[in-house]
Amino acid sequence: MGWTANDIPDQTGRTAVVTGANSGIGYCAAKELARRGALVVLACRSEERGQAAADRLVAEVPEARALFQRLDLGDLGSVRAFAEEFDGDRLDLLVNNAGVMALPYTQTADGFETQFGVNHLGHFALTGLLMPKLLATPGARVVSVSSGMHAVANVDLGDLNSERRYRRWIAYGRSKSANLLFIHELARQLEASGSDVVAAAAHPGYAETNLQTAGARMEGRKRIERVIHVGNRIVGQSPEAGALPTLYAATAPDVAPDSFTGPQFLGWRGAPRRSWRASWTKDDRAGELLWTASEQLTGVGYKF
């Protein structure tokens, strides 16, 4: 029998922030962390959906300590406000989970292509702004949720915002490669600074969530949305199962820096285990260049 949510070590006294925790994998991860005793901050862009998720979580796990705090990763002003208002003394765990997939072309409030802006740059800024709290908390971790779909495309360092040409699946793959390259470079910088903060990545395989239908919904393509729903039911695993690799990377004692955890069967479904990743997501030079560009684009510099 593989690793399950029952194997999560006691989280009492620990504080976790989970981005995009109002639905799908983020909600399930937040719930299991709270069930094991963590104080969980649900960092969500919609006040209505975020508060409803916090209320639902406490209804499902009455002993849970969970609260909503607003965070729109597509707006750097909102990311800064979140970090300033985050008033915990400690931060044991930051789960960079929120994401969008294969949307029609749009831009964030700061003018970045949305998938790159939300999936990578928003989390890059958030992690940097929360880094002092993470560094001050013994045994803290940062976990970024990438995807097996990172293999579709490497980051294009010459066209980070897909200005030359926008192809929605390529842009998604690039943003998920950026998640892995970010963790690779963050782990290197943490090690160089002598910090014990662990940076690791995970992916859920294929889980039935709102992710797959968001694009069709944006474009009002109701038939496509229904077809995706049916397909999800047939081939997807539950969001609870999809959250397990994230929970493993976030809490298992033996998680190595810069590791990538995913489901065991073809990276698609099953219990968490070490996952394959494209070699370009471990390229030191590309990691440094993405880091420098991300600091310039967000205006957030890291202090270790």
Ligand SMILES: NC(=O)c1ccc[n+]([C@@H]2O[C@H](COP(=O)([O-])OP(=O)(O)OC[C@H]3O[C@@H](n4cnc5c(N)ncnc54)[C@H](OP(=O)(O)O)[C@@H]3O)[C@@H](O)[C@H]2O)c1
């Ligand atoms: N499901 C899969 O099969 C699968 C496979 C590989 C990777 N992933 C990754 O898993 C992560 C979680 O996705 P999911 O499958 O659980 O999908 P989901 O149910 O759609 O959850 C995505 C979450 O991200 C939030 N979000 C989107 N834009 C945001 C923004 N600008 N600021 C803050 N939050 C924002 C969403 O909020 P709203 O509800 O307000 O939109 C939602 O809470 C993503 O990073 C995704 O790339 C999922």
